[in-house]
Amino acid sequence: MEAAAQRLRLHLVTWNVGTAQPPGEVAALLRLGAPEPPVDLYAIGLQEVNSRILSFLSDLAFEDPWTAALTTALAPLGYVRVSSIRMQGIVLILFAKQAHLPFIRSVRSQFTRTGLHGYWGNKGGVSIRLSLYGHSVCFLNCHLPAHQENAKQRLDDFEHILEMQHFEEKKFPSALDHELLFWFGDLNFRIEDYGLHFIRESISSSRFNLLWEKDQLNMARKKAFFLREFLEGPLKFKPTYKFDLHSDEYDTSEKRRKPAWTDRILWRVKCLPSCSKAEEAPGEGGVSLSLGSYTSHMDYNISDHKPVTGTFELKMQPLQTEPLVVLRPVGTWRAEQDATVSYVTAPEFASSAWDWIGLYRVSFRHANDYVTYVWVQDNEISSEDGAKQVYLGAEGLPKAGGEFLLGYYSNTLRSLVGLSQPVQVRAASSSSSLLLKGVCACVHLVGAGRLLPQPRALLLAREDSSPTPGHLWGLAWINSARVFGPMARRAPHPPECCGGSFPLGLPFFLGQVAGGGGESELHSDAGLLLPRFGRARSQLSSRRTGLGPAAQNAFLARGRPVTSEVLLLRHLPAHREAPWPPEQPGSACRSPEEPCLPFAQKSLGGAGCPSRASLCPGRRLLPHFPSAP
Secondary structure, three states: OOOOOEEEEEEEEEEEOOOOOOOOOOHHHHOOOOOOOOOOEEEEEEEOOOOOHHHHHHHHHOOOHHHHHHHHHHHHHOEEEEEEEEEOOEEEEEEEEHHHHHHEEEEEEEEEEEEOOOOEEEEEEEEEEEEEOOEEEEEEEEEOOOOHHHHHHHHHHHHHHHHHOEOOOOOOOEHHHOOEEEEEEEOOOOEOOOOHHHHHHHHHOOOOHHHHOOEHHHHHHHHOHHHOOOEOOOOOOOOOEOEOOOOOOEOOOOOOOOOEOOEEEEEEEOOOOOOOOOOOOOOOOOEEEEEEEEEEOOOOOOOOEOOEEEEEEEEEOOOOOOOOEEEEEOOOEEOOOOEEEEEEEOOOOOOOOOOEEEEEEOOOOEOOOEEEEEEOOOOEEEEEOOEEEEEEOHHHOOOOOEEEEEEEEEOOOOEEEEEOOOEEEEOOOOOOOEEEEEEEEEEEEEEOOEEEOOOEEEEEEEOOOOOOHHHEEEEEEEEOOEEEOOOEOOOOOOOEEOOEEOOOOOOEEEEEOOOOOOOEEEEOOOOEEEEOOOOHHHHOOOOOEEOOOOOOEEEEEOOEEEEEOEOOOOOEOOOOEEEOOOOOOOOOOOOOOOOOEEEOOEOOOOOEOOOOEEEOOOOEEEOOOOOOO
């Protein structure tokens, strides 16, 4: 069934800010609180943003003041900065409603210098292109050469910008290839022939139509072939240049420049063969655009230019109606616990090693405004029936809890291609005890080329967590008379275990874990089992074989086929050791139905424990859990 035609409201802004700082109020500029339906997409083009060397270097490290101010105004209203690009003083920023983010894809940006014959970026154009519900849209913000006599140079520079703007998109390599192209900025076209007195009299009497015929851009659109397909709304507002600062008076300096419509917004719809005009209803795969308002804002007086805005209604048949990635949290999330994210990707989606999942506040500002994030491939712990899971460490979760969103960022498409429903994170509790969650029965240890007879292992986790790989606090390995407690994140001199030392000599731990399991990495050349997440991964061999979470995974270890579930290990900040002299090392706890083990002298956490005590699942090992591992 064909999806219904979709209507989106677009609001474009162009403003030469003359190196000024942003005003304290931008609501009128952005039409915030206007009675009409809210805007879906903002494209804001600025020129002459302060690019003095100290300001420019500061803006490279941080957001420039204009981008920050506009983002601060829009983020609380549910708008996210999709992309931005800056070339010296020329800035282009794109915002979209959160609901549209999964359908904004293939975001690319480009810039072209035209100042000093192409060597300087004070003049030129910057652009952002994207796929919007499957349709190609491009925004091009330009600052063209000034002065009355340079009309031809302005046209030459714009034609050069169009030729030089190339994107990494096979179907849409240039700006003119897009279905919809917006061209706006300080285009610097002036009014010819008429004298200063006539121009000012026409403005004072609001007879703007008397000036249209001598507007250089209007004249050029009739002659220049590459401009004929561009459309513009009627100029029914006062010329926006040049004003005295902090006033509504046109230039009173000695130069007394003629007023002109230097700041413009034009558009071009690339019609399909079935389309005859831009306002026509879209055919199959087509788009149409209608202009709602086109005006200047005379109340802003921090620059010698007045800002110009255009509001449009975009009508199109959506070609993409489902997000590429669907995310959801697994279970209840608590700030002191590791968390798990489950996600499903569309068949056509190609992930990359640089994709990541971020945890965002509900009113997040942009894709990099995450609370914490994880690399998708590095932190994957399971994959089954098309659904994958990734691990999110407790150390990155906000301790105060609250409501958040999960977002999947595609490095290839350079956009958030999946956004979850709100996720509730419960605040961290003041303390958490450590419990024995289970005993690993029938554990196989492979080392030195031989299969050893069934040693034992204890599974430790926080009291309020489940014994899943993401929630393991540590593993106690029992072999003869020794127990190795929580694993060390850094283990420069760990005790030897079966002829090797942790982590470089830790043999495989295989076994069925009560209630858990997970995907680990098998370094068959070194005989190591390592987490799929954590710092250790980058420090060791890249040769690895992924092992799935199913209980009957068969693989070859040191030449011997072993069928078992993989026990996931996690690095922790401290390593502790306690003696373990069980009376019958080879017979204790042969099955999960017999989980109790004799325990001597000290608990694994170091707290005192009566000799010969019986240690069973549910037994508290530490009265208080130490600082987050």
